[in-house]
Amino acid sequence: MHRYRLLTLLALLLGIAPNVFGDIPRGGRGHSGAAHGNVPASSTVNAPRSDMAHVLIPHLNADPKLSDFLSQPLGSATARRMLRITKFTDRYPEDGQPVTEPTTAYMGYTHEYLYIAFVCRDDHPGLLRAHMLQRDSLSDDDYVEVMLDTFHDERRAFLFKTNALGVEADALYTEQTGADYSFDTVWDTWGRRTPNGYAVMMRIPFASLRFEDVPQGDLRTWGILLQRGITRKNESAWWPQVRHNVAGRLTQEISIDGFANVERGKNRQLEPYGLLHSIRQLNTVNPVNPYFNNKHLQGYTGLDGKFVLHNSLVLDLTFNPDFSQIGIDNPAPPNQRFQYYYPELRPFFIENSSYFATPLSLYYTPNIVMPQFGQRLTGKIGPWAVGLLNIDDRNPGLQVPQGTPDYGSRAHFYVGRVNRDIGAQSNAGVIYAERDYLGSFNRNGGADYRVRVDRRWTLSGQAVTSETEHRDGSWQSGQAYVQSVSYSDLHKSFYFNYNDIAAGYLTETGFFTRPDVREPDGSVNYTFRPKSGPLLSHGPSIYSERIWDHTGLPLDFYFDPSYSFNFKHRTSLSAFLDMGQDQLRPIDYSTLKSNVEYHSHVEGANFYTSPKPQFALGGTAYVGTVINYYPPAGQGPYPVNVDSGHTNVEVKPIQELDLLNTYEFDRFTDPTSGAVAYDSHQLVTRWNLQMNKAWSLNFIGEYLATLPNAEFTDLTNSKDIFGDVLLTYLPHPGTAFYVGYTTDYQNLDSNLCTRGVDGTCNTNFPILPHTGSSFLNDQQVIYMKLNYLLRF
Known part of the structure; x- marks a missing residue:
């Protein structure tokens, strides 16, 4: 059924442009x-x-x-x-x-x-x-x-x-x-x-x-x-x-x-892989029976295929994709009200992702956690650009205990986009995106455009509509719009953007933070460029944003001025001031009895310098007052003071070795008493020994800690130590050999829960209780992976 739906989607999209495959230009501008x-x-x-x-x-x-x-x-x-x-x-x-x-x-x-x-x-x-x-x-x-x-x-x-x-x-x-x-x-x-x-x-x-x-x-x-x-x-x-x-x-x-009579491209490419691993991993899907899952010397295989059609369209196929060698991305900063945006690292999803890019995000692939089968068609024929994606996700069916009706189920994602070049630097397109899971669905579709005016002005916009049927049979729908204008030249640039998102709008295929907003925002920048001296450029920048809901109630306002200096010898400095006003409602936090307006402000500076090839130092520091989005249970958000410092140090002591270290410390304190509400530590180190262009040894280490005061926050005392070592032989893309080891420790109670006399977990208490200082190894993986590129 899903295959027929994808074919129907393809027909609908190409029906908008019936000649997209019919008029293949021969000779072009030759x-x-x-x-x-x-x-x-x-x-x-x-x-x-x-x-x-x-x-x-x-x-x-x-x-x-x-x-x-x-x-x-x-x-x-x-x-x-x-x-x-x-x-x-x-x-x-x-x-x-x-x-x-x-x-x-x-x-x-x-x-x-x-x-x-x-x-x-x-x-x-x-x-x-x-x-x-x-x-x-x-x-x-x-x-x-x-x-x-x-x-x-x-x-x-x-x-x-x-x-x-x-x-x-x-x-x-x-x-x-x-x-x-x-x-x-x-x-x-x-x-x-x-x-x-x-x-x-x-x-x-x-x-x-x-x-x-x-x-x-x-x-x-x-x-x-x-x-x-x-x-x-x-x-x-x-x-x-x-x-x-x-x-x-x-x-x-x-x-x-x-380039007359040159060799044509290789139109078929296969990249099989074999993976052998041993794994010990904590499984908490069943809250009354958390346990360690142990697998010894298990083997897996997978295959990626690439087929070039008409030398311009690329069909990518994947079966059992594996991304164990990718490592980790940096953790999210603390005290986040909305979902944090994580950049995609998996090659299958980020390759040719520009064919799905639109002003409103309908293509955020971190929503797809564990695919097994996937197909993607991307490319350009004449003025037409095409992007089609069909992929499954096994993750929802693995988040429930074995034996339950939903175990083994999977979600399906479909994204299709057609874009048409118009004139020199303008285009218009349509996009459709859908996620299906066990009879529920989320569907989005709409049109977008981009117009270049007078070489310096750009206009862009999009309008989409969504409809969602949840598993309980409830229904919601809504529309979203965005309009933007931007300008840039040697000294000045600015943009203005307006978003209008209805209360019922939802996307499960894209990145989405909040519905029911009307939001104008914009930025103005001016750059002075001195003709001589150590200062290369400097100038001010102002960003501002205002948000209302659709009843006209003012929600948020932000005003962020800054001033930057760029010097010779890879050195820059900027100072910034971020001022905000947030109005939170009972629908935002159920503990609030009425709307509450909060004011925030932080002042800080950024610094970076790399005067020598072997050394680079950067950092950010700021102080001020922000909103604590993690108050004690039963209480609403409240203002806290913040002191934050973020440092990056990169050292290259020899030509083959790169040592990159980052550390972020955030302290939130009660404005009245000065008592610490909680501290956050994030230390990430990435070392790479590149022995030659093919052989490398990479190490990633991470330490995360949240140290709360229960009087001021409901955050849990948590500590996490993560390590990843990877030996890579990569003679060219597609052919590689990896040997890796990954481990993780958390300050978890070794009992994994509060157990009764019969040894089962008491569901009145949370599983995975944290301890004060002892650590439990909750994940350990050893693996070898080989993949080989075949082109013909």
Whole structure:
């Protein structure tokens, strides 16, 4: 039944655009002519503009090597034949100025590969930032970057980036959502430091890209941008020039011709995995019988598949996905009134997530906890972008004891979106999202748009409606709307946003905090950019927000001014003031007898500096008065004073080792007596030893503690110590070997509950009572995992 529903959804979505699969463009903006052109050796482009004539990239008869670019003159005839680019232009800190350190790029292609080499000179090569790091984690190293708009639509691009040692990072870039580094593909880099800077070479297989068909022998036209980042100077230089006062990056790309008769992409990809693990884990699903679940040397297998249709649509399939090697994300900050937003870390969900992005969130995949089967279709054909997702979630059926009717049940998620490009940088789309579980459902659908006006103004909006039938048969429905306008140039930017969410609106597929609000909010920023001196930029920023319910009752008001300074040598400082007014009602907290208005304010500062490549220090500190959302049982929220400090320290004592440590301390005290209501400690340490580009050893440690005073809060005295060690061999994306160990300790009573004389738990008392200081090992996992990429 679910398969037929997905097919119906596909038909409905594509029915809105009946020609989305029918009119596949052939040739696009390609130009007929000789396959390789008549290109002089070492063609040089010195003064490009995005509106200049197309640049021709030469075909190469042999493969260049990194050693060809380590000296002048170039070391081979092949390297000398490549397109040579010399004039990079700053975008930051001084927009439009020549780059302070010379950069030369070389480009050429063979039947199988695109080659791009960078020769980056530096007057102080000892100050270069270059470390052996994890893939996609270049930290604050110096880097070079290539953006390839292979469909030449100025909206989406492949992004390839590397540091001076050849550590790769790749992403899919869109003008609306930025860079998505969950994308991984197979390509190669080589990098070396030199007495005058560094040189790197990229080799990108055409089999790893997607692009349009053209007739045999015709040239293709792609868009391209090159960038060099000089971190210690906060400097980014581009070819061609990318201006601040023009919205977007790809809108300023240069057209490059070539790529005739190149190898097409690999259209089928399978990635099977095998997992062997032993696990000891606390199971508390049945409140009268908590127990430890022990499994020894159990094996699992799974499979991810990728199939490219028409070289532009990608069908992803997954069976038994496993994410054990991902580790953890940082914990949520304390004293949160609403659900905390956790960023997605699982590759299957974040890859191509931009195809589902809309102003109102209907695609928040942390709601999907434990999938077994999933399918996703994403891609672009001509002006149409398509995203379809169908996946299950076993988690609801595992949250009830075995033997109960709901045990083993699962929820099903369906999301579909079609988006149509309009004009140069505008688009309109529709989206539908649904979650089904045991006869209940939540359905959302609506339309959205984005319009670029005069290169600096952007208008966007969305309207959706939802209907929900709960398991008890009750029903609710409602609508939600959002309208936004934004503007940016070299010195100033602002946005204004208006949300209107009905009392009955609900989304179970997206991120949602509260219904029944009318909420205008906005921000204004101005940036001064001095022409000289250690100060690169500074300026004020103001954010404000006002919320009413639909009866016109004022609920919340926030006014947050700040002022920021950015200096050379990776140093910044900002001061901020956050003032708030919240009105809480009995429907918000049942212990309140009437509406109560609260006032809050905090004053603080942020600081970051990294004067040397081996060290970075950052922190935030603030004091003030906030609302305690965790009062003692039977009482309503009340004001508390807060003192907070958050510190980040990153040390790289050697080229291969990165030690990142964060610590946050929050103390909440009673304003009248000065007594401590509760303290919160969060210590997270992440260490990575990157032995080479393939082998790494990673450690994550976490200590969380909440130390309450029962007179002022109903929070439980809790302490948690978590550890994760992971050895990884990753020669290229999709092929990897992992050996990992995870453990967790909490201050839990070893009896797990208050037991009666018969040994069963007394349900009048909570399970998992906490102790004062002793710790119980509630989770322990040892695993080995192997996955292998097959492309054909």
